[in-house]
Amino acid sequence: MKILLTGATGGIGKEIAFMLAEKGHEIILGCRSIAKGNTLADKIETTHGIRPQIVMIDLSDSTSVCKAVQNPAMTQLDAVIHNAGVMNGRYTVGPDRREDTLNVNYHNTRLLTELLLDNIGDNGSIVFTTSATRSWYPFQKLKGDIAKREFGRLKTYALSKKLITRYAASLASEKKVTGRGIRVNCADPGVADTPMLRMNRWFDPLTDLFFRPFCLNPAKSAKTSVRALESDLTGYIFKSPFGKCPNRKKLKDDIV
DSSP: OEEEEESTTSHHHHHHHHHHHHTTOEEEEEESOHHHHHHHHHHHHHHHSOOOEEEEOOTTOHHHHHHHHTSGGGSSEEEEEEOOOOOOSSOOBOTTSSBHHHIIIIIHHHHHHHHHGGGEEEEEEEEEEOOGGGGGSOSSOBOSSOOGGGOOHHHHHHHHHHHHHHHHHHHHTOHHHHTTTOEEEEEEOOSBSSGGGOOSSTTHHHIIIIIGGGSBOHHHHHHHHHHHHHOSOOSEEEESSSOEEEOOOOOTTOBO
């Protein structure tokens, strides 16, 4: 299979990339840093004899997303794994004039998907990365953007994951996807031992001491994304380290 993997140089992304290479897949590493992409590609080539292609994608900037889709490597795909994500500690507005966590995790991930749909072959697979934090967001009209006064690190991240999870449910039922046999699922990596846990707050040393030892290692979390990729099911959320559930709640009209 020819697979685009975003967020390829992150903690979980690297593990996914190595697992896909071990299975003999053709991989496109979507990443913000070409240098980091080349370093990862070197390691994969040394270990598995497969040299991934690298495409620069900055999901904080829709212009970068549109440019990436024009890369010849992005044609005739079999699958996309949306692994890239951020959880910003401060309110940040990027080039698209939207709050950055929402822009990366939802808006531009959605944009990338829609721009690539025609490039994904029949019976292909799309995997979005969700989070258990999606259930923390209060039951209310969902917003596609958030003001500075409303921002909270975990709250905004939870909103972004709820939005992308509901988008995945909606996409899975659309005729342009079902008619071509394309499967759309989510992977919930669980609480993994990655740099995203670091809050740059006074309690970080306590987190490292008392919490990190109980987190999943990135390799276990990566297996969930691969499981979602390979499943014959569609419209599901696959959970780490095991289990799955239907993804029934669609985006519909509950976003303002």
